[in-house]
Amino acid sequence: MANYKEIVTKAVIGKAKKTNSMHFSFTPDDKVDTVLGCWVINHNFSGSNQAGKVGVAGSFDVNVWYAYDNDTKTKVNTKKFGYNELLKVPLKDEATLTNNSEIIVRSLKQPTVTNVNIVDGQIVLDIEKELGVEIVGDTKIKVPVEDTYDDYEEIVDEGDIDSINEINPEYLN
DSSP: OOEEEEEEEEEEEEEEEEEEEEEEEEOOSSOEEEEEEEEEEEEEEEEEEETTEEEEEEEEEEEEEEEETTTTEEEEEEEEEEEEEEEOOOBSTTOOOOTTSEEEEEEEEEEEEEEEEEETTEEEEEEEEEEEEEEEEEEEEEEEEOTTOOOOOOOOOTTOGGGGGGOOGGGOO
């Protein structure tokens, strides 16, 4: 019967992903006639433990290129938006999220404008993103141990006493 030892190590104890569609709006300086383009840049985010759930705080800049003054002039307006999400990441093997757990957040799909409209002088944006979360924490693994197994090779010195019996009898003559 093999003996077992427990090894405490760091491992991924929880992993999940979440796709989210958000709605934002802002009022530009000009009366917009046509939206010519939108793009998202400077996406920053971080995760933290918030009472056993993963809190993700982030922000990004949205550039909106639009035409105004009866479509005779154009301008790019940049607006910074922030978001906060609270995610319940399922944990494996009865693990718990603690303050010592490491929370790794990755952007699996960068924020992208999926729809833009002009409503009552405001630009209304739908932005979609996907985040992946990994929680790394302490866990135990059991490994079998064979205490009687000796994997060392024996080293025999060349000047060992056992070599005396190997004297050539013709040598003394």
